[in-house]
Amino acid sequence: MALMVGLGWLAATGVARAATYTVYGCDSGHGDFARNWVPFNDSDNYQLKTFKACPTASGLHGLRQRTGDNTRVGLRNGWAAGYRFTAPPGTSIVGFTRQIDEAYAGAGFRALIKTNQATLAGCQSIYCTIFNEKPTGALIPHAAWIESVVECVSASGCTTDDNGYSPDAVMYLGLANVALEDNAPPTITSPRGGLWTSGWVRGPQTLGFDLSDASGISGEAVNVDGRGIDSHPETCDYTNAVPCPQG
Secondary structure (H helix, E strand, O other): OEEEEEEOOOOEEEEEEOOEEEEOOEOOOOOOOOOOEEEEOOOOOOOEEEEEEEEEEOOEEEEEEEEOOOOOOEEOOOOEEEEEEEOOOOEEEEEEEEEEEEEEEOOOEEEEEEEOOOEEEEEOOOOEEEEOOOOEEEEEEEEOEEEEEEEEOOOOOEEOOOOOOOOOEEEEEEEEEEEEEEOOOOEEEEEEOHHHOOOOOOOOOOOEEEEEOOOOOOEEEEEEOOEEEEEEEOOOOOOOOOOOOOO
């Protein structure tokens, strides 16, 4: 995420560091985007349906997944629909702050927040109901993805509109902030200019290099013998999973 390049007394050396950062999603107060949450298995015939309404307004609740409430349809075991946030290459998910506006699971269904490692929250038992949960944070041991999902877990399958008037499973996720760790330091390539040469130099000198990183470069700085001589912060957008530009 951040980069610091230091130039030694006689030779040029680079120092770069990684970081943990938060990608804001939905009712976060930081633009209220959820562009990094991608729908999967969305069904146009209302077997299972996903909607996105960020920020929450007019009865629409953030990232929404639900079964149909006006079509009686059978679903096989394992059928699921929802939204998934996938960590960009070179990063991993280390935390999640959520607020479930509503969750419900009828017969055979579950409505969950889970990662590729474990279930974090939601309705894991029949006829569970959650309303207006307070914002809740959780640490995650380096997950590859996190998803908000409704799914059929009954061995014999599930039926939508089983009660005749309302969805049999819903998950309405309002706040969805994901903490990512950039596990590797930035890469410095193509050093150029007089200051990269060994030995003494005098007079005005140039310095250049190219940078790349899994989460982008939040800023560059140049030190000579411990004294800062130049710096350049970048503009980053933390509603994106890769928030900063490459150098």
